[in-house]
Amino acid sequence: MPGVTYTITSSISEAGLERFGFEVTAEDVSNNKVGTFFITNTTETKFANGTSNTAITHKQAGTSGINTKSWDCDWEAPASGTGLVTFYSACNAANDDGDDDDDYIYTTNTAYQESVVLLYGCTDSLACNYDSLADTNDGSCNYNSSSYDTLSVTESVVWNGIPLNVSGDYSVILTNSVGCDSIVNLNLTITNPSGILNLTNTEKTLLKITDVLGQETPQRRNIPLFYIYDDGTVEKRIVIE
Numbered sequence: 001m002p003g004v005t006y007t008i009t010s011s012i013s014e015a016g017l018e019r020f021g022f023e024v025t026a027e028d029v030s031n032n033k034v035g036t037f038f039i040t041n042t043t044e045t046k047f048a049n050g051t052s053n054t055a056i057t058h059k060q061a062g063t064s065g066i067n068t069k070s071w072d073c074d075w076e077a078p079a080s081g082t083g084l085v086t087f088y089s090a091c092n093a094a095n096d097d098g099d100d101d102d103d104y105i106y107t108t109n110t111a112y113q114e115s116v117v118l119l120y121g122c123t124d125s126l127a128c129n130y131d132s133l134a135d136t137n138d139g140s141c142n143y144n145s146s147s148y149d150t151l152s153v154t155e156s157v158v159w160n161g162i163p164l165n166v167s168g169d170y171s172v173i174l175t176n177s178v179g180c181d182s183i184v185n186l187n188l189t190i191t192n193p194s195g196i197l198n199l200t201n202t203e204k205t206l207l208k209i210t211d212v213l214g215q216e217t218p219q220r221r222n223i224p225l226f227y228i229y230d231d232g233t234v235e236k237r238i239v240i241e
Contacts, residue, residue: 001077001114002078002082003076003079004076004077005038005075005076006074006075007040007072007073007074007075008024008037008056008074008075008087009070009071009072010022010024010070010071010089010091011068011069012070013067013068013093014067014068014093017093017095017104018067018096019065019093019095019096020063020064020068020093020094021063021092021094022057022058022069022090022091023056023057023058023089024037024056024087025055025088026054026085026087026088028083029083029084033054034078034082035054035075035078036053036075036076037053037054037056037074037075038053038073038074038075038076039073040073040074041062041072041073043061044058044059044071045057045058045059045062046058056071056073058071069093077114080114081114084111084112085114086109086110086111086112087111087112088107088108089107090105090106090107091105091106091107092106093106118136119131119133119135120136121134121136121137121138121140122137122138122142123136123137126143127141127143128142128180128181129141129142129179142179142180143178144181145176145180145181145182146182147182148185148187149186151186151187151188152189152191153191155190157188157190159186160172160235160237161227161235162219162237164188164190166190167188167189167190168188169185169186169188170188171183171184171185172184172235173224173236173237174235174236174237175234175236181236204229204231206227206228208228209225209226209227210226210228211226212224212226224236
């Protein structure tokens, strides 16, 4: 994963031997050195090319062992877009007798594909839960909803807690089941405003009305208000006149 630091361990085992060495590096598909190596054991390891941090090898003090030896270092992954990275390692095991008889050299390489981090969320800017940081849509987008009703009555009505006794078009903004705005529109015709018909379909008592700052206020038109009920529900409304 780009920018993440990993611990790299090189190890070798060879029965009966007591002198060991290693070198490790990392390259991209074009054989360019990639990433940054860090020395974590200054006694036994060093950079392989002077002050360059593209490869790590052993110091003389890091060659002694009985049958086995290992060395650790850290490596920071390169920037995003590097692609496939291959680690190349060479280890040697020797009997420390001054020549290369019965000494062994082993080489290995292992390739790793760059990890891509996906940020899941709603990527549709039209949704009410749009996530500007997300790059992969996870199907969680929610949207505002609206409804349109036409009503013709012979009496005044109470619609969503609002007494109406004049014919006209009305709207309120509520909250739908997914937490987005629900715009409810009503075209009302009253032919005989002599009584009141309550169309509220839930039994709850209005405790207070507040503005967007949370300050209690009387009912007003053409501004958003919050209606707080005794059952814990809150409705956001705007009555347009």
